[in-house]
Amino acid sequence: MRQNASNTESEPTEEKSKVQGSQTLLRGLDMLDKVIDGPVKLAELSARMGLTRSTTHRLANALIDRGFLTFLPREGYQLGPKLLQLGFLAQGQADVVQIARPRIEELAAHSEDTVHLGRLENEMALYLDKIAGRRRVEISSRIGDRQHLTSTGLGKALLLDDSEETWRRIFDADQAGDAPRADYAAWLDRMKGYVEAGRAFDLEENEDQIRCVAAPIRDASGAIVAAISVSSAAQYMDDARMQSLSDDVCDTVAKISGDLGWTPGVQPPRRPARR
Incomplete structure (x- = not known):
């Protein structure tokens, strides 16, 4: 009975984690769309995303770590080299x-x-x-x-x-x-x-x-x-x-x-x- 109760309690937690993960993924994809036309500074990117500066900064840094974004001093965030690689591979396929x-x-x-x-x-x-x-x-x-x-x-x-x-x-x-x-x-x-x-x-x-x-x-x-x-x-x-x-x-x-x-x-x- 304890095992069943434990499983029941874990299901909402797992579901909540999946929802949060999907939300983070969608936000990341939205962020790529927001910088598609050129460098965007943090304040402007935060406004476009409808997120706080700290959340926007944290999400942008995660994308930079994976190469999907890059940061230019005094100019802002723009699309990163990983997208060039993926675009080249997709075009070839x-x-x-x-x-x-x-x-x-x-x-x-x-x-x-x-x-x-x-x-x-x-x-x-x-x-x-x-x-x-x-x-x-x-x-x-x-x-x-x-x-x-x-x-x-x-x-x-x-x-x-x-x-x-x-x-x-x-x-x-x-x-x-x-x-x-x-x-x-x-x-x-x-x-x-x-x-x-x-x-x-x-x-x-x-x-x-x-x-x-x-x-x-x-x-x-x-x-x-x-x-x-x-x-x-x-x-x-x-x-x-x-x-x-x-x-x-x-x-x-x-x-x-x-x-x-x-x-x-x-x-x-x-x-x-x-x-």
């Missing part, structure tokens, strides 16, 4: 195809159209994945195909952060090859609009009677690392539907980008002209 697959499957089911995933490789759009649509539309693409950047929606989405100098060079190279003929002035005007909209269209430029809506996927730094496109026959892709579908495509890439560590508002790094 991130497989964009695996991460994006459930998202693009959902988009394909919702749109009933074919969804492609691709990335930039040797100034071509490399198709990494394809989810077939439900409509009786044959999209002549295969995983592993390489398509021109300037004539495909997916390719144009991969170029949205590039300079006009890079656009012109790639456009001329595509035109010198087997890309469909196009007028650069008209193409450039559309590309500027695509940059503002954050997505790109293929208006039967790459394949007759096939249209698509595409948008870029970004990593934690904001850089474009891949893109997705939704493709279908022109009869299912009038101008109004392409505009409405843009919201679904942009929402999907935002989710995939979030899975890769991107947060809204992160400005993409300036991409120098590629030669």
